[in-house]
Amino acid sequence: xxxxxxxxxxxxxxxxxxxxxxxxxxxxxxxxxxxxxxxxxxxxxxxxxxxxxxxxxxxxxxxxxxxxxxxxxxxxxxxxxxxxxxxxxxxxxxxxxxxxxxxxxxxxxxxxxxxxxxxxxxxxxxxxxxxxxxxxxxxxxxxxxxxxxxxxxxxxxxxxxxxxxxxxxxxxxxxxxxxxxxxxxxx
Numbered sequence: 001x002x003x004x005x006x007x008x009x010x011x012x013x014x015x016x017x018x019x020x021x022x023x024x025x026x027x028x029x030x031x032x033x034x035x036x037x038x039x040x041x042x043x044x045x046x047x048x049x050x051x052x053x054x055x056x057x058x059x060x061x062x063x064x065x066x067x068x069x070x071x072x073x074x075x076x077x078x079x080x081x082x083x084x085x086x087x088x089x090x091x092x093x094x095x096x097x098x099x100x101x102x103x104x105x106x107x108x109x110x111x112x113x114x115x116x117x118x119x120x121x122x123x124x125x126x127x128x129x130x131x132x133x134x135x136x137x138x139x140x141x142x143x144x145x146x147x148x149x150x151x152x153x154x155x156x157x158x159x160x161x162x163x164x165x166x167x168x169x170x171x172x173x174x175x176x177x178x179x180x181x182x183x184x185x186x187x
Contacts, residue, residue: 032134032144033185034085034092035060040146040180042070048174049073052152056094058085059186068096070124072154072174073167077124090132092146098124104160118160122168126152130178146180 035058042052049072056066063082070077083094104118130148151173156165 032090032132034058034087034090034132034144035186036144036182037184037186038066038144038146038180039183040178042150042152042176042178045149045175045177048170050174052096052150052176054081054096054180055183056081056083057186058083058092064094068098070098070152070154072124072170075122075168077122077154079124081128083128085132092128092130092132092148094128094130096124096126096128096150096152104163106161118158120156120158120160120163120165122165123155123157124152126150126173128178130180132182135181142181142183144182146178146182148178150176150178152176 037055037057039055040053042050042054044050050070051072052068052070054066054068056064058064064084066081068079068081070079077098078100079096079098081094081096083092085092100122102120102122104120106116106118108114108116128148128150130146132144132146135142135145152170153173154168154170156168159165
């Protein structure tokens with residue numbers, strides 16, 4: 001009887017090793033893979049009539065790139081985003097650059113009349129400091145979330161007679177809260 005019991009106990013011990021969790025109990029995965037395709041919003045933290053959106057691809061190697069668009073005081077600023085995400089600390093650091101030109105044609109009265117093109121450049125440039133975290137919402141399809149802050153300075157270069165560009169200038173960085181999510185893994 002003792003031999004039969006010892007044989008069964010050996011079988012139970014061998015089988016239990018097959019179902020053991022490697023490394024001890026699992027308390028949830030706190031590490032996040034930073035590579036992927038992200039999208040998000042820039043929401044102003046103060047009183048500012050603006051909003052920004054972005055999408056960026058963070059590859060395994062090299063610089064992450066994407067597009068950004070700001071809407072401020074009725075003006076649309078299309079641009080780019082470039083950044084990196086540290087795979088160990090999950091810190092996202094990026095810069096945004098948006099610029100476009102508006103050309104005014106001015107005609108002088110004279111003999112002969114002359115025309116002159118005046119170009120005004122609208123700029124929106126700044127930086128993002130964020131963190132990528134694993135999504136803890138079990139009902140969400142997003143694997144990771146981005147939270148952070150950004151500062152974007154709006155400025156115009158040039159002027160035209162009769163055109164007031166002061167509403168396009170921010171006189172310093174506009175503070176934003178950045179919120180985003182991972183849309184897909186990097187290709």
